[in-house]
Amino acid sequence: SLIGRLMFELPEEMGLIAVAVRQTQGKGRGGNVWLSPVGCALSTLHISIPLHSNLGQRIPFIQHLVSLAVVEAVRSIPGYEDIELRVKWPNDIYYSDLMKLGGVLVNSTLLETTFHILIGFGFNVNNSNPTICINDLIAKFNKEEGTELKPLSADCLIARTVTVLERLIEIFQEKGPNGVLPQYYKYWIHSGKRVRLGDEEGPLAWIVGIDDYGYLQVHEEGKGVESVHPDGNSFDMLRNLIVPK
Numbered sequence: 001s002l003i004g005r006l007m008f009e010l011p012e013e014m015g016l017i018a019v020a021v022r023q024t025q026g027k028g029r030g031g032n033v034w035l036s037p038v039g040c041a042l043s044t045l046h047i048s049i050p051l052h053s054n055l056g057q058r059i060p061f062i063q064h065l066v067s068l069a070v071v072e073a074v075r076s077i078p079g080y081e082d083i084e085l086r087v088k089w090p091n092d093i094y095y096s097d098l099m100k101l102g103g104v105l106v107n108s109t110l111l112e113t114t115f116h117i118l119i120g121f122g123f124n125v126n127n128s129n130p131t132i133c134i135n136d137l138i139a140k141f142n143k144e145e146g147t148e149l150k151p152l153s154a155d156c157l158i159a160r161t162v163t164v165l166e167r168l169i170e171i172f173q174e175k176g177p178n179g180v181l182p183q184y185y186k187y188w189i190h191s192g193k194r195v196r197l198g199d200e201e202g203p204l205a206w207i208v209g210i211d212d213y214g215y216l217q218v219h220e221e222g223k224g225v226e227s228v229h230p231d232g233n234s235f236d237m238l239r240n241l242i243v244p245k
Contacts, residue, residue: 017045018043019043019158039124039125039127039133040122040123040124040133040154041121041123041154041158041161042122042154043121043122044118044119044120045118045119046117046118047117047169048117049062049114049115049117049169050113051110051113051114053173054173054174054176054177055169055173058214059108059115060214060215061177061213061214062117062119063090063214064087064089064090064210064214065165065180066104066106066119066121066161067092067104068168068184069161069162070085070093070102070121070123070161071093072164072183073157073163074134074152074157075187076164080138080149082141082145083134083141084096084141085101085134085137085187086187086188087184087187088100089190089238090216090230091103091104091105093123094189096189101123101131101132101133101134102122102124104119104120105119105120106118106119107120121161123157125152125153125154126151126153134157135151135152138150138152168180176212177210177212177214181210185209190207190216190238191207192206193207195207196241198241203220204221205220206218206219208225211227213227215227215229216228216241218241228241228242229241229242230242
């Protein structure tokens with residue numbers, strides 16, 4: 001891709017973002033195709049993170065920070081604080097816990113002591129199909145609350161997302177995970193939810209939070225708290241979680 005080639009040819013301090021009006025060759029997790037119609041905010045952002053920094057030691061956190069930045073981009077606008085936009089671990093943006101309306105994909109390359117990170121993110125702003133979009137949520141909120149919030153544009157939300165993300169990265173670099181986790185938990189959909197470990201018949205565990213490296217923490221009765229990760233096969237990332245041996 002163009003941005004992948006440009007990434008190594010720019011001066012160190014210069015950021016780079018590509019914004020697509022529509023996308024036909026999008027990639028999702030595990031080789032899935034990501035189709036993106038008009039009305040969807042789509043971009044690929046390049047950032048550099050020093051290896052020997054809080055975030056450089058915890059690269060999996062970047063996808064969580066980007067998901068949070070998308071949600072914050074909307075919910076930090078005065079009047080829009082109660083729009084039901086949330087984060088789903090590890091890399092989705094949701095309407096409440098009901099429906100996906102965006103996602104994040106992160107690729108990292110380590111060159112000497114710097115991570116070059118390509119962040120692809122897409123979220124539905126103005127297209128109701130195939131699922132739901134942010135402006136649908138705003139219209140719904142206006143109807144229910146008698147407010148007159150204006151619809152938002154993809155350009156405005158991409159710009160706000162990048163601005164919020166820069167701030168979150170700054171905080172993370174200064175304070176580590178605890179600098180951003182309270183905000184993340186405020187918007188995430190998993191508190192107190194139950195999952196199965198291993199397979200459909202596996203033991204039940206309760207989601208507690210995420211650990212210092214961005215893995216999910218669960219509490220299995222009689223076992224205490226363990227970190228888990230997705231099995232890599234299921235379509236739903238939270239279907240069957242694996243306990244690393």
